[in-house]
Amino acid sequence: MPANRQASDTRERDPWRLSASVAVAIATIVAIAGGVSLLLHRSAGQPASEVILYCAQDQVFAEPILAEFTRRTGIRVKAVFDSEAVKTVGLANRLLAERSHPACDVFWGNEEFRTRQLAAAGIFREPDGWTAFGRRTRRLVVDTRRVGDPSSVDLEPAGQGGTIVIDPPAKGPPITPPASLLELTNSRWRGKVSLAFPLFGTTATHLHALRQHWGESNWTTWCRALAANRPFLEEGNSQVVRRVARGEAWIGLTDSDDIGAGRREGFSVAALPVSPEMLTIPNTVGIVRGAPHPEAAQRLSDHLTSPEVRAELVAVAALEDGAADEATLQPDWPVLLRELDRSTARLQEIFRR
Numbered sequence: 001m002p003a004n005r006q007a008s009d010t011r012e013r014d015p016w017r018l019s020a021s022v023a024v025a026i027a028t029i030v031a032i033a034g035g036v037s038l039l040l041h042r043s044a045g046q047p048a049s050e051v052i053l054y055c056a057q058d059q060v061f062a063e064p065i066l067a068e069f070t071r072r073t074g075i076r077v078k079a080v081f082d083s084e085a086v087k088t089v090g091l092a093n094r095l096l097a098e099r100s101h102p103a104c105d106v107f108w109g110n111e112e113f114r115t116r117q118l119a120a121a122g123i124f125r126e127p128d129g130w131t132a133f134g135r136r137t138r139r140l141v142v143d144t145r146r147v148g149d150p151s152s153v154d155l156e157p158a159g160q161g162g163t164i165v166i167d168p169p170a171k172g173p174p175i176t177p178p179a180s181l182l183e184l185t186n187s188r189w190r191g192k193v194s195l196a197f198p199l200f201g202t203t204a205t206h207l208h209a210l211r212q213h214w215g216e217s218n219w220t221t222w223c224r225a226l227a228a229n230r231p232f233l234e235e236g237n238s239q240v241v242r243r244v245a246r247g248e249a250w251i252g253l254t255d256s257d258d259i260g261a262g263r264r265e266g267f268s269v270a271a272l273p274v275s276p277e278m279l280t281i282p283n284t285v286g287i288v289r290g291a292p293h294p295e296a297a298q299r300l301s302d303h304l305t306s307p308e309v310r311a312e313l314v315a316v317a318a319l320e321d322g323a324a325d326e327a328t329l330q331p332d333w334p335v336l337l338r339e340l341d342r343s344t345a346r347l348q349e350i351f352r353r
Helices: 020-034 059-073 088-097 113-120 181-185 201-214 216-228 237-245 256-264 294-304 307-315 333-338 340-350
Strands: 050-055 076-081 106-109 130-143 193-196 232-234 251-255 269-271 280-287
Touching (some): 050 059, 050 088, 050 294, 059 076, 059 294, 088 113, 106 113, 106 294, 113 130, 113 280, 113 333, 130 256, 130 307, 193 237, 201 216, 201 251, 201 340, 216 340, 237 251, 237 269, 251 256, 256 269, 280 294
Parallel strands (some): 050 106, 193 232, 193 251
Antiparallel strands (some): 130 251, 130 280
16 A cells, blocks of 8 residues: 555545435535536526536636637636645536536546546537547656656657766766556655546546556556555646656656646656656536537537637647657547546555545
């Protein structure tokens, strides 16, 4: 059992196996916190002057985009955001709880897996009624005071470069980046790895995809060895970057946008190159079946998936520039969804805190 743990009130449960009463209670609490009532309903015969958005994109990036949409259309956006600790899971549970009485018009997701799960549950207007756009990637983040800045040196793909000696001297001996995630279970990384708690967000999606990539037996062995190697389990991906920047962890598994945010804050961190063990993460937009404001929902969906908005998100490093990287994991999503309960139960067992 990992020893470097962060204090948390997170309950040990599969967030997708809530009882109906608990799910409804969660949805109600989130609605109150977000200042949006679950009693929203359609006003027959009246033009839509508002649209309800459940948004997993970071609030700091989303709000300027939504404000510009309102300026152009006159349609006010009532947005409900998530928390970093549970990320998309909280909003997805709310959509499932509201299935028979939709209060949301548009769902803006920050990763693909939960959107596909919602689509399979019939949440969106059409069976494939959602769109993916842009991309982030899962990355290993390093302290450049220990391994140098991968953006300014010639690292081989998957981080297979030699030891990088840097000037001024690092606060510890230079280290060689791992050639594979499999190496993170080696003793040299004991107590020096940081990752978000792997039952939520992109970390969970990444680990589910790795199970499919490596096979269940190899994946289970790796998860157990990683947990035994005393990693820091964080509340979210941004805390992973901060842990590495403080030098408490030598390496972290996180998202590219969180690394970009850390660099903007002046942290001495950088991403290792993408490898076949990493995951491409698009943003997604879906219009909810039975949306209270269908016309406004379509206009907002069109705005969010426009090239202009994508460029704006790239400019602030919320998305990466360029096309999707085919060198990353390519999950069989229907199979991954079918096996979700089983792999989630195993993650709960191994990373219990």
